Amino acid sequence: MLLINQRLDKLAAARVDFQSRGMLEGSCLLEASIWAVSNPTELPELPSQTETQAVDDTDGLLAILLDKEDDQDPAPQSAELAILNSVNHDLDESADGLDPSEKTDPERSADGAISERGHARTLEALGVEIGNQSFPLLVHHFLRRQLERRSHAEDHPPPPPHLPSKTRVYVHYSAMATYFAPSDPCGAGGMHREYIRATPSWRGGPARYDCAFLNVGDEPGIYGLDVVRIKLLFSFKYEHVLYPCALVHWYSRTSPQQDPLTGMWIVEPDFDEGSPVVLVVHIDTIFRAAHLIGVYPGQDFISEDLTLHDSLNYFRRFYINDLIDYHAYETLNPPVEDSDLD
Numbered sequence: 001m002l003l004i005n006q007r008l009d010k011l012a013a014a015r016v017d018f019q020s021r022g023m024l025e026g027s028c029l030l031e032a033s034i035w036a037v038s039n040p041t042e043l044p045e046l047p048s049q050t051e052t053q054a055v056d057d058t059d060g061l062l063a064i065l066l067d068k069e070d071d072q073d074p075a076p077q078s079a080e081l082a083i084l085n086s087v088n089h090d091l092d093e094s095a096d097g098l099d100p101s102e103k104t105d106p107e108r109s110a111d112g113a114i115s116e117r118g119h120a121r122t123l124e125a126l127g128v129e130i131g132n133q134s135f136p137l138l139v140h141h142f143l144r145r146q147l148e149r150r151s152h153a154e155d156h157p158p159p160p161p162h163l164p165s166k167t168r169v170y171v172h173y174s175a176m177a178t179y180f181a182p183s184d185p186c187g188a189g190g191m192h193r194e195y196i197r198a199t200p201s202w203r204g205g206p207a208r209y210d211c212a213f214l215n216v217g218d219e220p221g222i223y224g225l226d227v228v229r230i231k232l233l234f235s236f237k238y239e240h241v242l243y244p245c246a247l248v249h250w251y252s253r254t255s256p257q258q259d260p261l262t263g264m265w266i267v268e269p270d271f272d273e274g275s276p277v278v279l280v281v282h283i284d285t286i287f288r289a290a291h292l293i294g295v296y297p298g299q300d301f302i303s304e305d306l307t308l309h310d311s312l313n314y315f316r317r318f319y320i321n322d323l324i325d326y327h328a329y330e331t332l333n334p335p336v337e338d339s340d341l342d
Contacts, residue, residue, distance in 0.1 A: 119171040123236075126169050130232060132278065135247070139163065142245060142280035143238060163238065172233040173199040175244075177288055183326035192327065196289050198230040198246075206309040213287040213331075214248070220334040227251040227267050227290050227320060229312065231278065244283040249276045254317060264319040265332070266295060288327070292318035 018024050120126040127135030143161045174197045182190030202208035210230055217224040228248035235244040251267040259266050270277035294315030296302065306314055322332040 116171050116173055121168055121170075122166060123163065123169055124165065126171070126234070130247075132247075136163075138247070138278065138280045139236070139245070142282070143243070146243065146282065161238070163236075167236055167238070169234055169236045172235065173197060175233055175283065175286075177286065179288055179327075181325070181327035183330065194289055196230055196286065198233045206307075208309070209312070211251075211290040211292050211312070212248075213290050214281065214285045215287050216285075222253070222265055222320070222332050225287060225331075227292070228281075229269070233283075245280050246283055246286065247278055247280055249278050251318070259319070262319060264293075264322060266317055266319055267292070268317045288331075291321040291324045291328075293321050294318055 015024070120129045123136040123139055127133055132138075140161060140163060143163065147161055174195050176193060176195055178191055178193050180190050181192035185192075196210045196212050198209050200207045212228055212230055213225045214228055215224065216226045228250055230246050231249055232247035233245075234247070235242060237243070250270045252270050254266045254268055258264060292312065294311050295317040297316075303314075312318075320332065322329050
């Protein structure tokens with residue numbers, strides 16, 4: 001009994017000492033996330049089983065709150081996952097998959113982030129380059145939503161956004177997401193790293209535009225996530241604030257229930273009168289990479305000329321593959337609470 005009391009006294013003294021040093025602030029997961037952001041070269045870059053991996057270029061941007069690109073502002077799917085869903089600047093020159101002999105020299109934007117050469121530097125010109133004349137308007141709507149959120153936090157009306165016509169825009173080919181996934185092969189503190197790419201040429205071959213999950217609510221599983229395809233990664237500054245963004249093509253679930261045959265959710269790309277439904281979102285909304293599998297068209301034959309590079313353009317509907325890793329399965333299939341069974 002005396003030995004037990006002695007050890008309890010030591011533990012109490014240690015707690016007081018740790019608290020005075022600030023060692024008990026936050027959580028172990030937050031500490032692991034901060035370490036991963038501060039030491040990007042020491043966290044092993046593990047191969048992703050999806051070969052579709054996560055987003056770029058903000059010099060250690062830590063996503064404490066995830067934005068939803070609409071009028072609401074819900075909490076992210078998980079507080080700890082939201083804190084750990086950081087997006088870091090990718091310094092690997094081969095990250096876009098280009099051969100060294102074919103890669104154009106990158107340049108640094110005003111904030112120091114590496115951007116790719118050979119692309120338009122204004123909103124209007126970049127919209128023409130990507131074939132989307134409404135691109136400047138989409139960016140304007142995005143900026144207005146960002147300013148409205150800031151005004152709600154600061155309790156004053158936002159000024160009307162005005163982007164000068166010569167606002168510099170920087171294009172990026174990849175981004176790196178770091179999140180907590182201890183069930184999968186991971187680095188220090190259970191942190192996992194993966195890439196999402198939006199590049200016109202992957203490893204000297206065809207273009208590659210990956211899919212990803214976006215946080216859109218605090219509901220569990222797929223109900224708090226949407227699936228998008230990343231069409232462009234870019235950044236710009238407004239009033240000395242850097243806005244790293246993604247132009248995404250939205251996908252919607254075809255049914256409120258999973259497919260009874262496979263147990264997977266099915267999504268399809270959204271179109272409005274034949275035009276893709278696209279939106280500019282903040283890079284912080286990206287949760288992680290998503291892997292889609294085409295739903296085969298019944299009795300119809302698939303073209304023998306179809307390649308893996310064209311699969312996302314060929315099929316009309318897609319299964320959301322929740323078996324790519326443990327983290328994806330646990331995210332899309334959260335455990336059922338006891339109260340839900342009553």
